[in-house]
Each structure stands twice: as C-alpha cells, then as structure tokens.
Amino acid sequence: xxxxxxxxxxxxxxxxxxxxxxxxxxxxxxxxxxxxxxxxxxxxxxxxxxxxxxxxxxxxxxxxxxxxxxxxxxxxxxxxxxxxxxxxxxxxxxxxxxxxxxxxxxxxxxxxxxxxxxxxxxxxxxxxxxxxxxxxxxxxxxxxxxxxxxxxxxxxxxxxxxxxxxxxxxxxxxxxxxxxxxxxxxxxxxxxxxxxxxxxxxxxxxxxxxxxxxxxxxxxxxxxxxxxxxxxxxxxxxxxxxxxxxxxxxxxxxxxxxxxxxxxxxxxxxxxxxxxxxxxxxxxxxxxxxxxxxxxxxxxxxxxxxxxxxxxxxxxxxxxxxxxxxxxxxxxxxxxxxxxxxxxxxxxxxxxxxxxxxxxxxxxxxxxxxxxxxxxxxxxxxxxxxxxxxxxxxxxxxxxxxxxxxxxxxxxxxxxxxxxxxxxxxxxxxxxxxxxxxxxxxxxxxxxxxxxxxxxxxxxxxxxxxxxxxxxxxxxxxxxxxxxxxxxxxxxxxxxxxxxxxxxxxxxxxx
Numbered sequence: 001x002x003x004x005x006x007x008x009x010x011x012x013x014x015x016x017x018x019x020x021x022x023x024x025x026x027x028x029x030x031x032x033x034x035x036x037x038x039x040x041x042x043x044x045x046x047x048x049x050x051x052x053x054x055x056x057x058x059x060x061x062x063x064x065x066x067x068x069x070x071x072x073x074x075x076x077x078x079x080x081x082x083x084x085x086x087x088x089x090x091x092x093x094x095x096x097x098x099x100x101x102x103x104x105x106x107x108x109x110x111x112x113x114x115x116x117x118x119x120x121x122x123x124x125x126x127x128x129x130x131x132x133x134x135x136x137x138x139x140x141x142x143x144x145x146x147x148x149x150x151x152x153x154x155x156x157x158x159x160x161x162x163x164x165x166x167x168x169x170x171x172x173x174x175x176x177x178x179x180x181x182x183x184x185x186x187x188x189x190x191x192x193x194x195x196x197x198x199x200x201x202x203x204x205x206x207x208x209x210x211x212x213x214x215x216x217x218x219x220x221x222x223x224x225x226x227x228x229x230x231x232x233x234x235x236x237x238x239x240x241x242x243x244x245x246x247x248x249x250x251x252x253x254x255x256x257x258x259x260x261x262x263x264x265x266x267x268x269x270x271x272x273x274x275x276x277x278x279x280x281x282x283x284x285x286x287x288x289x290x291x292x293x294x295x296x297x298x299x300x301x302x303x304x305x306x307x308x309x310x311x312x313x314x315x316x317x318x319x320x321x322x323x324x325x326x327x328x329x330x331x332x333x334x335x336x337x338x339x340x341x342x343x344x345x346x347x348x349x350x351x352x353x354x355x356x357x358x359x360x361x362x363x364x365x366x367x368x369x370x371x372x373x374x375x376x377x378x379x380x381x382x383x384x385x386x387x388x389x390x391x392x393x394x395x396x397x398x399x400x401x402x403x404x405x406x407x408x409x410x411x412x413x414x415x416x417x418x419x420x421x422x423x424x425x426x427x428x429x430x431x432x433x434x435x436x437x438x439x440x441x442x443x444x445x446x447x448x449x450x451x452x453x454x455x456x457x458x459x460x461x462x463x464x465x466x467x468x469x470x471x472x473x474x475x476x477x478x479x480x481x482x483x484x485x486x487x488x489x490x491x492x493x494x495x496x497x498x499x500x501x502x503x504x505x506x507x508x509x510x511x
Contacts, residue, residue, distance in 0.1 A: 007147055007290075011282035014151030018158050019278065025162050029182065032169060037179040043112060044120035044183070048127075050234045051097050055132050058226030059090060060139030061367060062219060067143025072296035080209035083140050083201075085216050087208075090132035098125045116179070123183040130190035137197040140206060149200045156196055161189030225372035229379050236383060237266070240390065244402055247394040261341075261399040268342035269403075272332070273349055273356070276321050280314045280360050291368035303369075304427050310361050312434060316486060318357030319438045324473040325350035326442075327450035328466055335462050349403045354435065355410035362417030374420050382413030434486070441480040449473035 165185035248258035294302040333343025366375040389405030453469035
C-alpha cells in the first residue's frame with residue numbers, strides 16, 4: 001500500500017490550493033457581479049446543492065470502497081462492472097431529478113422570492129448529469145489510489161470555471177445577466193471536468209463491463225445512509241437559520257440584531273472553525289481505500305493501527321489550532337472581517353475543534369469499515385442534541401447557544417462513533433489520557449502566544465502580530481507535544497525528507 005503520509009500530504013497540498021483559488025474566486029464574484037446578482041445566484045445554488053448532494057455524496061465513496069475490495073481480490077471484471085452499474089444508476093437518478101424540477105417548477109418557484117432564481121436553477125440542471133458521470137469515475141479512481149488524478153481534476157474544474165466565468169462576465173453588459181453567466185460557467189466547467197475524468201479513467205487502465213444486478217443492490221444499500229447524512233446536513237443549516245434568529249428575537253433582540261448575530265456566527269466564525277478539517281479531510285479521503293483493502297484482506301493489525309493513528313492525528317491537528325484561536329481570536333476577527341464579535345465567538349468555540357475532529361475521523365472510519373447505517377444514526381442523535389441546545393439555551397447564553405449546541409452535537413456523535421468502533425473491532429483506545437494531555441499542552445501554549453501578541457500589538461502592524469503569534473503558538477504546541485511523547489518529531493522529519501526526495505526523483509525522471 002502507498003504511504004499514508006505521502007497521500008495525506010498530496011491531498012492536503014491540492015486541497016489548500018483549490019480552496020484558496022475558490023476563495024479568491026468568491027471575492028472576485030462579490031466585487032464584479034454585484035450583491036443583487038450574486039444573491040439571486042446563491043439562493044438558486046443552495047437548492048441546486050441539495051440536488052447535487054443526492055447524486056454525488058455517498059455514491060463515489062462506496063464506489064471507491066468496493067473498487068478497493070475488488071482490487072484486493074483481483075476481480076477485475078467486477079471492478080469494471082461496478083463502474084457500469086453505477087453509471088446507469090447515477091445517470092438515471094440525475095435525469096429523474098432534472099425532470100422533477102421541470103415538472104414541478106411552480107412548486108420550486110414558490111420557494112423563491114425572485115422568479116429569476118428558478119431560471120438560474122433550470123440553467124444549472126445539466127451540471128447534475130455531468131456531475132453524476134464525474135462522481136462515478138472519480139470514485140473508481142479514488143478506490144484505485146489514483147490520488148494525483150483525483151486532486152488534479154478537482155483543481156482543474158475550479159480553474160476552468162473561473163476562466164470561463166471571467167470571459168462570460170466580461171462580455172456581459174447587464175448586471176443581472178451576470179448571475180446567469182455564473183450558472184452557465186458551472187455547466188461548462190462540469191462538462192469539461194467530466195470529460196477529463198473519463199479520459200484519466202481509461203488512461204489508468206480502467207474498463208467498462210456489463211452491469212450486474214448483484215452489484216446494484218449493495219451499491220444502493222451502502223451509499224443510501226451516507227447520502228442521507230449529507231442531504232440531512234444540507235437541510236440543517238436552513239432550519240438553524242429559521243430557529244436560532246427566532247429564539248434570539250424571543251428574548252428581546254430585534255430582527256436586525258438577531259440576523260446580524262446569526263450572520264457573524266455562521267458566516268464569519270464557522271469558516272475559521274472548519275479550517276483544520278482540510279487536513280483531516282485529506283486523511284479521511286486516503287483512509288477509505290486503505291481501510292477497505294485491509295478489511296478485504298482481514299488484516300486486523302493494520303485496521304487497529306490505522307484507527308489509533310488516525311484518531312490521534314486528528315485530535316492533535318484539531319488541538320494545534322486551539323491555542324492560536326484562544327490567544328488571537330479577537331484580533332483575527334478584526335483583521336479578517338473588521339468584526340470583534342466574530343473573534344470573540346471564535347475564542348468561545350475553539351474547544352469545539354476537539355469533538356469536531358473526533359467526529360470527522362470516526363465517521364470516516366465507520367464508513368470505511370462498512371457501518372454507514374450506524375454512522376448515520378449517530379449523526380441523527382448528535383443533530384437532535386444541537387437543536388435542543390438551540391431551542392432552550394439562547395435565553396441563558398444568547399448566540400453562544402449555537403456554539404454550545406454545535407460542540408455538544410459533535411461530542412455526542414464522536415462518543416457514539418467511538419463506542420461503535422470499539423464494539424465492532426474490539427480495539428481499546430484510551431483517549432481520555434490523550435485528550436487530558438492535549439488540554440494541558442493547549443493552555444500554556446495559548447498563554448505564551450497571548451502574552452507575545454499582547455506586547456506586539458502595541459508596536460507591530462496587525463498582520464505581523466498575528467503571524468508572529470501564530471508561529472509561536474504552533475511551535476510551542478508541537479514542542480510540548482514532543483516533550484509529552486504525543487508526537488515523534490524525528491520520525492516526522494525523516495518522512496518529510498523522504499517525501500521531498502521522492503518528489504525530486506519524479507521531477508528528475510520527467511526531465
């Protein structure tokens with residue numbers, strides 16, 4: 001099997017570049033397209049993403065897992081039959097969804113306050129079909145460990161979409177027409193990405209065989225719970241957007257104040273809170289085929305080692321950001337958003353990172369081992385806890401009810417996932433000691449960083465103050481982790497050097 005370290009490093013590198021490009025693209029859209037056109041597009045896009053989630057969430061993950069299993073058992077015909085079966089299902093589902101939107105356009109129109117939103121949604125429908133094909137071939141390459149092709153295709157889609165969007169917007173005179181141009185750019189980008197992934201699939205030796213009924217049933221059965229989680233998750237934010245402001249208004253806030261608090265919490269604080277998931281998500285992506293092969297080979301030792309190392313890695317990565325958020329939350333809010341409240345909420349929410357990281361990685365492990373239904377049930381329990389907190393706590397803690405609810409939700413889900421992992425694998429994790437040591441390390445690291453930032457804030461520009469504080473926070477945290485034996489810096493340096501040497505060799509061969 002390929003080195004997990006190299007795989008995570010590769011995926012993380014591409015993920016960071018892709019997200020940065022996407023972030024810059026959003027800034028461009030907000031300035032060029034205009035608030036009204038962008039708002040119309042975003043409303044239509046929110047409904048489109050629910051449809052996209054149905055098609056492209058659980059299916060590629062299960063395809064990757066089944067492909068890995070067939071690869072281990074060297075059942076090449078089943079591999080190619082899986083792709084053909086999944087293609088027929090994904091295409092059929094995407095076409096059905098498109099027809100539903102067209103047939104019930106009056107119903108969808110009633111969801112929008114502006115009729116142009118429906119027009120944009122209809123324009124984007126071909127993207128569902130293109131993405132259905134894309135997700136199938138993407139899942140197949142994922143299961144074959146073709147991570148470079150997988151990551152490159154995602155970055156390619158982002159870059160192509162930006163270029164096409166810039167060209168279309170540049171040729172438009174009407175501001176509102178820009179919203180339609182953004183939608184058309186999505187169609188073209190999805191089409192070109194689909195074609196690229198098909199080419200890569202066959203380039204790496206992929207084939208198509210006759211579809212199989214024996215593969216169809218497990219494919220649907222295993223992908224349905226994961227799709228259910230993602231679809232349910234796509235509905236959670238709209239529900240929170242309705243309930244939380246209403247509860248804030250019930251305790252005396254005006255409508256404008258309630259919406260402002262909600263906007264700060266969701267639009268400014270949450271994006272920073274989810275930064276560590278970029279790295280954890282890379283690990284999750286690499287784990288699916290890796291664990292699937294171990295399950296197919298009945299390699300219990302490998303499974304246990306992966307579970308232990310993955311959970312420890314995720315907890316350490318999540319904790320790495322906590323000292324910086326505690327020490328510099330307010331200054332980060334001012335620097336990024338010119339909003340102190342967002343930074344204050346970030347400080348309050350910093351310890352949510354621990355259960356957040358735990359839930360992310362344990363959910364991926366359960367999915368890798370084939371326990372999607374159990375993972376879905378745990379997710380539902382955690383979501384119920386969050387809504388209970390949002391309903392009852394605003395009268396006591398205001399907008400922090402959202403933060404507390406989020407933390408409680410991830411904590412409950414993470415604990416239930418751990419119980420399930422222990423029950424299904426018999427592994428003993430003893431995480432309480434690790435978590436306690438991480439908290440002990442976080443506190444002095446945050447104090448040191450806060451002390452330095454407090455001094456530098458008086459005579460250094462804000463950017464350099466934050467940069468220096470971040471470096472001190474990270475270095476002090478890693479050093480303390482090494483002292484307490486949570487990480488082995490020497491091993492990490494050796495792996496990093498080997499990874500760099502491997503890249504140099506590949507460049508030399510290409511040259």
